[in-house]
Amino acid sequence: MADDQSRKPLVYIIGGSAEYREELVQSLVTMYRVKAFDSAAEGQFACSVSLPVALIVDEVVQPKGGANCIAQVREQKITRGLPVVFTASKQNSEAIAEAQSSGGVVILIKPYWRSNLLKAMAEGVNIGVEAEWEKIEPKQRTALKNTVSSFNNIARLIENGEPLPYGEVQESCGPLVDAIASDNYKDILRGVQNHDNYSYVHSLRVATFLGLFGNVLGIKGEDLTTLTTAGLLHDIGKMSIAPAVLNKPGKLTDDEFVVMKSHVTATLEHLDHSIDIPKGVIIIAGQHHEKLDGTGYPNGLPGRELNQLARMASIIDIFSAITDRRVYKDPVPPERALDIMINMDKQLDQPLLALFREMLLDAATY
Template sequence: MARCISRAVEDEWLALEENQRLALRKTIVVFKELPEKILNGESIKYEAIRESCHYLVEAVRGNEIDQILKNVKNHDNYSYVHSLRVAVLLAHFGNEIGLGQDELLILSVGGLLHDIGKVAIPPDILNKPGQLSDQEWAVMRSHVDRSLELIQCVENRPRGVMTIAAQHHEKLDGTGYPNGLKGSDLNELARMAAIVDVFGALTDLRVYKPPFMPAEALDYMRNMGPDHLDQRLVKMFRSMLLDTASLLRAI
């Protein structure tokens, strides 16, 4: 059933404009095939992953991302949906604050791959409706290390892509994971990624929770205070989203 739902959603992508269509079709191929190719010992070049995100960045720069977000919503692969949303919103965030093409590609690839290690997390833990036990939580947290192991197999990968995967669960006060980094130890790209990842998690529909409305999620993030997220960047992210009505409707 799930495969049929996903196939139907992917068939609908054929009617989209070129950048929107290729952004979705090429990134889903990368997301699905990368772990298997690495496990099979195949050579993975960063340029191929970057090319898949080229169309995503072009859609961002052409103000076409609302259609991407709308058309990925009903796909059954939750990890892909979340990662694609993070990639889109990270690239949009970077574009709004004036980053160049190379940085936007790093942000989009980093967003797409930041949780790729969740392929190694058992589905009964990943999709558990109730609270995770301490042991289950330790398994869940291990997805960061698994992501880094996979990304390290990509030839010519930029440091920024690794940093986004490594640091997006760190907190400014040092209580995050996996390394308890804090303050100035946290890279600017990773600070942006942490904000977008939290926003994505709050607004995602999961089996164990309904989605937050975007404005609710932004209020929640602001109320987290300065110990978790970089509130200077949260303010910028909030302004960016609230100024774009079509984007808010697509989330």
């Protein structure tokens, strides 16, 4: 598959030595489309031609240093709200304080691990992506804001080993369900597209497609909310899996695949610690990787034991995974994803898949 750079978020690096900039480019190129500039003026000019989603500004920038460059960025109308990651050594505390006072700046102390660079970038990009949500229609904006804050909260609770407040998670999905039921959801899919928390992006897309599919199949009211909430929760067990396995490009080793598959039981354990989890949520979380021919996991259940919810979840999880943008791959176009899935004729419920395909074509959802 061609590496379609144009789908990746554009990021500019300003300052640092040529060697440092090249290292940064290499660290970021799988996730971002990166351009690097020596001076503040070059960076500013590039922003006027094509606006990036975030800037990385080093402490060393010609002519007056990184903090001054950031101050200039904040003065220009076009770049005023741009998220900035400022890379500086600890000793440069004056510049760090100055950069911080500009607002919307994530500080990254040198030297740093690549994982911390990616984390800082994600934080920076998400500030920008979430700021863009201010411009979209209120119902869809609320759907995005509520679900991202609920998802971040879930991550915190899981880290602390605390139970999930199902009622609150369900409530956070209310605006998403309203948006789906009123056929007013496309800005949600567009708005989440460039968000840098992949687990959130995937879970929200699964939630949205599950809700849409359920709506088309006549599922209404509380059941539609349960379906959508299940989408947001279906992979929460992945939060306990090492990013090296989760984001590994290419094929997993047998051992890594065992770890990856364990996300289903981990999800079920988290749900088990919580109260009031509807049965539908458990089925979707527990069976979205099962296949009709019994080759799925974790239990290799045969088709006769997989009800409609499990079959819908499997179709939507695969469709979303293929069409998601990942660290290591660009999204496959939806038409191609559906072709791949039609060829999985022994594994997926084909009449249900035909209905899903029809829904996507009708709505031009993608």
